[in-house]
Amino acid sequence: MTEQKKLVEPERVSCVVCFKEIPISEAKSVKATDYIMYYCGLDCYDKWIKQEEKSEKQENDQQKTQ
Template structure:
């Protein structure tokens, strides 16, 4: 008798910037105080960081 093996899909998360679905094991993350933000790569992380810096500087005015 041949046993069928179940294929287990890896847990996926969405990139915070481009919303691309990526396996959790390959995602880069940044831990904030109440949440974790995931990125598919350094380019998206840099975009997010620059956008966050712009938001901070505009709220300081």
């Protein structure tokens, strides 16, 4: 009699930028102070950095006009 092996699905996480589900073993991560953000690759990480820079610039511009 042959034993059947149970296949275990790898733990998956969502990319912060595109929300694509990826295995945690393949995800790129950045540790923030209270949590870890996962990216499916460097392209999404670069998009996130640019979004953050744009957001910070807009906040600074708003503070200057007040």
